[in-house]
Amino acid sequence: MYIDIWQFLGGLVHWLLVDIIGPILGWIGFHGLESWLGSPGVLNFVTILLVALIVFTVGMLVAITHIWQERKTLGRLMDRRGTQVGPIGLFQNFADGLKVLVKEAIIPDAADPLVYNAAPVIIIGVSLFMFVTIPYSQGFYVANPQMSVLLTLAIFSLVPFGVLIGGWASNNKYTLIGGLRAAAQIIAYEIPLLLSVIGVIILAGSLNFMDIVAYQQSHVWMVVPMILGFVVFIISMNAELERVPFDLPEAEAELVEGWMTEFGGMKFGLIMMSEYARGFVGASIATLLFLGGWDMPSFLQFIPDELWFLAKVFAVFGLFIWIRGAMPRVRTDQILAIGWKRLLPLAAINIFIAIIFKTLGWF
Amino acid sequence: MTEMWINMGPQHPMTHGLWNLRIKVDGETITDSEPVIGYLHRGWEKEVENRTYPQIIPMSDRLCYGSSFTWSHVYCMAVEDLMGLEVPEKAKWIRAMSDELQRIGNHLMWLAAIGPDLGNLTIFLYAIREREMFLDLFQALCGARMTYNYCRIGGVRNDAPPNWERDVLRTLDYFEKRINEYEDLVDRNAVFRMRMEGLAYLSGKDAVNLGVTGPSLRGSGVKFDVRENDPYEVYDEIDWHMCTRDEGDVYARYRVRIDEMRMSVQIVRDILKKMPKSGPIRVKTPRNAPVGTGIGRMEDPRGESFMYVIGDGSDKPYRLKVRSPFFVTLSAAPHMLKGYKVADVPSIMGMLDVCMGETDR
């Protein structure tokens, strides 16, 4: 049971433009405008606009709830209370957002103004662009290109540019080092991430999220055969999002706050927001590829697919938070050592296992 | 890459307290370093020369806020040595017990401090939660949480509250289980071990020559502990033994402190069994001290703390010199930092249990 948003909004737009505004225009006498509005091109365009708006809003709300989830769970993990503004701390994000909006956006004098302002735009733009290809359920998606997995991961790897530019533009020795380290780390962990995804694609046989989830609905979830791939995916996604075991670029201990130091006001708010948006996208990719998207046991049919999908996304993000609570930071050279020497071979072995399962036809 | 001096401090999240570590860096590895201290210098030793003997006790608490009882205890021992006072039996036992409780509290503050240094906040909150229990014990004993002003020249301020033994034993039983929890969180965690093992090697011979004392020295295999080497108060009647490790790296110093926490729990239990139930706890101190010198020497949680008092017959000390253990361990820091990475500095320095209050005086 899922909401087919295209059908719903298509019908709504058709009813609105053709059945209500059309006759009014016709009654006034703009027959040319009325027929133009009724034409399928305009209808299609307005539907896409509305769908994109709704899915973007849902994505942003879920990303904000991730912030609340992280602060609350991390609090309970450390035997303290998490956020306390609002009923169960939910309004903390809006309070932070308001505070960041009010803060003055100081531009360091020696910074390159154009690039300094462009960096947050790139980062937040790339992070929100990925909401497009993430399907929540069979009907709830914005775009369903044939190779949606490849498109999502391609957009995912655009982030290091924003990081590098941000680090370089704020003209500060520490942020430059932080920017270089962040870019090096993200690129280093891009490869194990993609290799672990290849394992899933080999088994599912298609590059489209819908087909992969359909395959998982008919066969067993990908986590079972690809457990090694799942572990590699989670670890490299942690590094991709610069979360604690690998968050050296913004390590307080050495480079204070890394490459984000010089961004103030809403720029900093956007960058923090993009971090959690990418966290949401990373967790949703993990659920779609490994945990069977909106596939659910039959006796739970009454729950809508989207809620079931979001429950799994929150579970995976909870795993990220759990890792953050239990682990300290890894040193710079150790980060790259783990990336190249440990995760890469594991991902390769995982592909090898996928090939064996495919040829034997077990899964 | 050319040699570059980096300033880590004075306002740096890694430095607990105000001090500056200037590091000469060749690429990522440290070639030379030089700690710059003096930001917290209050002229303690000059200030002490126009205060009477009892008035210096609350000042000596504030030498190092982490282990304030041990400092007022070493000051009182020095003045008793100068005045030739005999401390009643029960006061000695109470002082030894408060020393050990303070040692556990201090080691917990150190354990809490290495958490954020290495990036994990959980250990900070667990350690501080346990330290709260020990602060409550001290609050019930003498009314204050950190600067106790509990030790007096010739005894202690007041006797233990009525159900003191029950509270202490209950706290220690609960704390024993908590130490296993820390070991699970830190010792069994491969990432923590990766950040701690093999760093800042200090051989036994160099450590003694550099004047390092306390857990950092015992981590290099040298069997030197003032409680056993030069037993003061009642430590020769207590059944305890020294904890040492002989790897000499950052992990060894960490292990020695964790073992010392367990050892302190055992000592306090032993003290509670052997403490005389009644008897005087305080001696009336004479107003003026005789001409002469007095030495107070004890095992501070950070090392050997030493106070040298010169009396000139008036009621104010003529000269009071303080040997702070971290002052000397910090002078050995360049020797430990040479050849390691910049990213290792927080874990190396964090493991030495930084306390700038006693270093700058």
Place this chain on the structure above:
Amino acid sequence: MAESTIYTIEQVKSRISEAFPTAVKFVNKEKPRRLFMTAEKGSLLELCKLLRDQLGFEHCSLVCGVDRIDRFQCVYHISSIANKIVAEIVVDLPKENPEIDSVTPLWEGANWHERETYDMFGFIFVGHPKLERILLPEDVTFFPMRKDFKVGGI
């Protein structure tokens, strides 16, 4: 590295008195595990070498300056781990140019103590690797711990 032979206080006293009959005088204060002596300025370095190499005093606990109005004093506390003794050596220095040999070449631990004594009293330690101010800023001219330095005044 601990000395294999353990010396008692009497043996240490006899070894020192036979090596320095005139320079070192013992103060007769009877305290367990303590040894009190006064030494001349010239013989300090040899005395410390003897203590460190032959008698197993490897740990220099404290170097402290004292302003006795008419003269300066430098007090060394050297302890031995094996023999469990703390030796206190008091050395008198003239008031006008207080100079003394530095013991840092023997014990690295005394390095910062001597710098702090220089910083507070103005003793010049000959042979110290880097004799600079440690607690006060470099451009300070006065020596605060001297008795003639008024508290609160420059």
Place this chain on the structure above:
Amino acid sequence: MAEVQKTRKDKELGLTGFILKPMLLTLKQTIKSTIHRPQTVQYPWEKIVLPDVFRGRPGLIFDKCIGCGICMRICPTRCIDLVTVDDLKKEEGKPAEKVKRPRVNVGRCMMCGYCAEYCPTNAMIVTPEYELASWTREDIIYDPYKLQFPGVPGNEVHIIEVLPSEVKKEGVVPRPNTENKDLPILEEKKCISCSRCAKDCPTEAIVMKEFGVNEKGRPIKRPVIDKEKCVSCETCVEVCPKDALTMSEVL
């Protein structure tokens, strides 16, 4: 008894090493602190229960105080001084007579509890109040009326001590410090019988008595100190212009 205890290194890592043990531990803690309340004390609404020995700001029991000034002398940060205020016990009609009471600058007070400890009549006590924020600098200086606090027995701090000479003897009962106190002694030659000490003594322990007549025929008056009333507060020693009075230690 001090042999060395060595812990083996590899025993610690154990089988479930790497990151499973810490993850298990933090999971257990998360579940525990979601079911029961976490240990945070929500300060303005919940407050920690304080033992009555707790040392907050100093407090004053107005009528017990005799204005002797011992607390003023013993305070390490010198934040107490005596102020002449009119007494609280006022019979009708007559104006209240002036009394000297301590005024504490609580902003500088470090709550060491010395004033309560050395107070001979237990007028200065230790209060459990620790919320001392105020809007202006003047408010933080507590005058004697604002300093008052009812005071439960737990707040009073008594010095129970023994004389150094009798520490070694068995079965010595420790006595409060008011019993073995030091008393001022007079030096005959220096005293010019100006009777200033008698006027300033807070407990009127000093009475001027005649001892014969001097050569000009006027009676020679010497201060005599009453053992019970004296609280050894050294006011007379300080006030005496010729330093004729000195404290004799009871050891």
